[in-house]
Amino acid sequence: MALLETKGLGITFGGLRAVGDFEITIGDHELVGLIGPNGAGKTTLFNLLTGVYLPTDGDVLVEGKSVVGLKPYQIVEKGLSRTFQNIRLFKDMTVLDNVKVAFHHKMSYGTANTLFRIPGSKYWKEEADIDKKGRELLALFKMEDNVNDMAKNLPYGKQRKLEIARALATEPKLLLLDEPAAGMNPQETKELMETIHFIRENFDVSILLIEHDMSLVMGICERIIVIDYGVIIAKGTPEEIKKNEKVIGAYLGQ
């Protein structure tokens, strides 16, 4: 069974068809790139998959079950997690707390336990557990020295990394990255590519990547989907995409 499958997915805003007839299948441990010119509907598609928008037609299946109509936080529980094009960190929280928020849905102690912290109770166990997990996760991303820094004080590249780490903390099966290389210099982009490789080696997760940076997409994705005006115009390996005339037309004009 495919991890993620969409069937005829589409959304219409007023008279504008932003995404239509979108069909995609992503299996376990795949890295799929999604590219397209500005305004092609890439981020809209992410918003459809993560429950921010309700599709006007079609269906989204995660491991065979429809997630249409679920709230974004419920879709996180199903195993989809995302980052944002313009970084959205909890700026006035520490780096560690940013990650800890993402463990929220895995924890279960209640309000009474919060107020009466009896030794040996669930509160201490769960908090110690996520403290350890959070630090380990940040250490994997080489941010162990930043755990107590405010997120807003991190350099740009590390903010991107933290956002990805936070998304991974929800323990997703599919990670959706929305233009992670936006605003990065070539050096930072290179580091990002290494980070993505690293995630693939160390986490059991598939990745769907939106990107403008062609070298990044062509360099790391096994499969690429190209969309324009909300519909898929090409699918295939990087080599096939490079030669596809429709793609060249969409990007360079005819």
Place this chain on the structure above:
Amino acid sequence: MKKRVEYLITTGGLTVLYLVIMLLIVVGVLNGYYVGVIIAIGINIIVASSLNLATGFLGQLALGHAGFMAIGAYGAAHLGKYLMAVLVMPDFIKGIIVLVSCLLFGGILAAIAGLLIGIPSLRLRGDYLGIVTLGFGEIIRISIFNIEAIGGARTVLGIPKLVGITQIFILVAIVLAALYLLVRSRHGRAIISIREDEIAAEAVGVPTTFYKVYGFAISAFFAGIAGGTLAFYQGLIDPKKFTFMFSVEIFIIVVLGGMGSFTGTVIAAILLGVMNELLHAVDNWRMVIYAVVLIAMMIFRPKGLMGTYEFSLVKVVKDYIAKRKNQKTT
């Protein structure tokens, strides 16, 4: 350092502070008038920290806390009057039982009101939510004026006076401890993440709608407790107290102290409480002076006195020990 030791240090610090205040009263430095001022400040600390949870930590503009306080005050006062007449037991024990049960009752009534107002209106943001809560506060006030059964526009008299300096000290300590513990938990992190970025919070698995209502209801609960405390301290309730301007005064305490700092709220409540007494001579100008202070604050220190910093006795002790160790090694 073990958690148990940390809690002991905090409790010890509070005990010392309490003993100092009691000593000053016994010696005669603090007379009845000053004690009254301290109690009023204590009540303001409770209600302002509860508002800080909704505004500073959850990030929702709430301008109707006087309304929640009124609900708590009326609920606690009427149940208190009834229980005092019905219960037969030694006065001291009766006082404690009535105080605790009535404050909880008032708090729960206010929390229910918080739920009722929160569920439909927390989809709104910023100014809009402010206007709804403001209107809600007025609705409560006008309703009380028109419900004869609970006293109408008349002052409610004959409420047992159960709150003195000791009770207020304990109540403030309990409320601050509860709020502090709440903020430093998974629930607190969820609440703060909503203030920081609602969309991102939802995207990492925080049920934002639930936590907005949750935070708002808890905030209302403690505001209700503050109302009950006020009623049991004064022995009467003046329905004319719970106006919009009173909500604004509470709001000013939060903004001055720092959105997201309970320490700041305590300091600002003390400062404004003292200032209030000094400004008795120019009472008409009080709000003008408040406004000037607020404008100056927004220009020179928009984060409030403390920003999001929290004072911690444990941290002070830890730093001191670390310093001593350093001196020994060098």
